[in-house]
Amino acid sequence: MCGMSRLEDIVSLCKRRGFIFPGSDIYGGMSGTWDYGPLGVMLKKKIMDQWWRYWVEDRDDMYGVDAAVIMNPRTWVASGHAATFSDPLVECKECHQRFRADKIADVSENVSPDEFRAAHVKCPNCGKENWDDVKQFNMMFVTHVGSVSDDSSVAYLRPETAQGIFTNYKNVVDTIYPDLPFGLAQQGKAFRNEISPRDFVFRSREFEQMEIEYFVNPAEWEKNFESLLRDCHDFLENKMGLSAEMIHDLEVAPEDRAHYSKRTVDIEFDYPIGREELMGLAYRTDFDLMNIARESGKSMEYRDKMTNEAFVPHVIEPSFGVERLIMAVLVSAYSEDEVNGEKRIALKLPENLAPYRFCVSPLLKNKPELVAKAREVYDMLRDKYGNVTWDDSGNIGKRYRKQDEIGTPKCVVIDFDSLENGTVTVRDRDTMAQVRVKIEDL
Numbered sequence: 001m002c003g004m005s006r007l008e009d010i011v012s013l014c015k016r017r018g019f020i021f022p023g024s025d026i027y028g029g030m031s032g033t034w035d036y037g038p039l040g041v042m043l044k045k046k047i048m049d050q051w052w053r054y055w056v057e058d059r060d061d062m063y064g065v066d067a068a069v070i071m072n073p074r075t076w077v078a079s080g081h082a083a084t085f086s087d088p089l090v091e092c093k094e095c096h097q098r099f100r101a102d103k104i105a106d107v108s109e110n111v112s113p114d115e116f117r118a119a120h121v122k123c124p125n126c127g128k129e130n131w132d133d134v135k136q137f138n139m140m141f142v143t144h145v146g147s148v149s150d151d152s153s154v155a156y157l158r159p160e161t162a163q164g165i166f167t168n169y170k171n172v173v174d175t176i177y178p179d180l181p182f183g184l185a186q187q188g189k190a191f192r193n194e195i196s197p198r199d200f201v202f203r204s205r206e207f208e209q210m211e212i213e214y215f216v217n218p219a220e221w222e223k224n225f226e227s228l229l230r231d232c233h234d235f236l237e238n239k240m241g242l243s244a245e246m247i248h249d250l251e252v253a254p255e256d257r258a259h260y261s262k263r264t265v266d267i268e269f270d271y272p273i274g275r276e277e278l279m280g281l282a283y284r285t286d287f288d289l290m291n292i293a294r295e296s297g298k299s300m301e302y303r304d305k306m307t308n309e310a311f312v313p314h315v316i317e318p319s320f321g322v323e324r325l326i327m328a329v330l331v332s333a334y335s336e337d338e339v340n341g342e343k344r345i346a347l348k349l350p351e352n353l354a355p356y357r358f359c360v361s362p363l364l365k366n367k368p369e370l371v372a373k374a375r376e377v378y379d380m381l382r383d384k385y386g387n388v389t390w391d392d393s394g395n396i397g398k399r400y401r402k403q404d405e406i407g408t409p410k411c412v413v414i415d416f417d418s419l420e421n422g423t424v425t426v427r428d429r430d431t432m433a434q435v436r437v438k439i440e441d442l
């Protein structure tokens with residue numbers, strides 16, 4: 001049943017087992033925010049670490065940066081966010097609920113008030129049709145820096161990590177002077193004041209991105225685009241364990257692309273909420289570097305080491321959302337089957353992402369010699385693999401169910417035979433098969 005899960009099943013498992021909780025749960029929540037519990041932190045960290053290893057550490061052409069969340073506001077003037085990073089907001093005059101106009105009517109993001117009225121939609125909340133004018137609502141979170149709260153102190157929480165990379169391009173070129181093509185990668189939080197956050201962590205107001213700006217000679221953008229697209233699929237399928245049949249490339253049509261982009265591929269995934277964007281790959285030309293050159297008055301030229309030719313590189317951007325990736329990983333891994341007439345839920349996570357790789361338990365917790373031997377095995381496995389958990393609660397069947405639900409691939413049980421012959425029972429999450437294995441072969 002992999003991939004047939006419903007969103008409610010995933011949300012419920014995440015809360016029940018300590019992966020993801022509603023943000024500020026104890027005070028009744030905070031719309032559009034989510035908190036990670038002990039299991040969720042481990043899963044998220046592994047996903048982000050695998051990404052960093054794949055895209056940065058295992059390649060010769062990628063470097064990392066980590067920019068501040070609060071940037072000089074000129075960043076957002078140069079990038080266009082200050083003027084155009086907005087969604088069409090419409091308010092129902094009857095119940096005062098606010099909606100994104102293009103989500104409740106078949107209209108574009110740039111819908112005019114008259115166009116929206118002509119669409120004759122009823123309020124999804126109260127069912128009436130009495131709308132205020134559609135307004136463009138800027139999605140950047142505003143804050144004030146320093147103790148004076150006036151126009152000169154206004155700053156924004158970054159709405160994307162990309163600009164923290166672009167604004168450091170010159171620093172990196174001037175200091176380490178990498179060969180072209182090269183990429184700069186960044187992971188970190190971004191903030192968008194979404195009008196209607198929804199669908200679990202899919203669209204939230206505070207989220208985490210993993211982005212790369214890959215700088216190329218403009219004459220070579222096409223082959224670099226193809227090669228990055230292949231790498232995206234390799235990463236999603238072979239490092240994140242997503243099934244290839246659930247991943248789809250959408251060539252974004254010219255009229256739907258950002259005006260500066262000459263090619264964009266949205267990589268979509270079959271979520272329980274439908275086929276939606278998991279990540280994007282966009283050819284952004286020299287749009288961002290030229291914006292920064294204009295706003296800062298500094299040259300963004302790169303001088304080729306061989307030909308001595310100077311030019312402004314073009315950029316290809318693979319952009320990943322951590323939460324969307326977590327959701328895809330959970331959906332791919334979620335499975336239900338029946339064991340002895342009872343429903344069994346298992347998260348069939350790949351070994352490199354499972355929060356715990358092994359669960360170790362003594363068959364009986366009131367036998368000191370079993371507990372001592374189990375502790376020995378636990379310490380050995382933890383030294384070897386790091387992520388190992390201990391469980392001596394309830395009966396063995398209950399322990400297996402719990403470990404299945406949190407995605408632990410192998411459960412190791414120490415019994416009286418272990419004391420005699422140094423073997424243990426290893427039970428597999430996916431097949432439920434149990435085999436005897438020598439402790440030193442674990």
Ligand SMILES: [Zn+2]
Binds near residue numbers: 096097
């Ligand atoms: Zn209403």
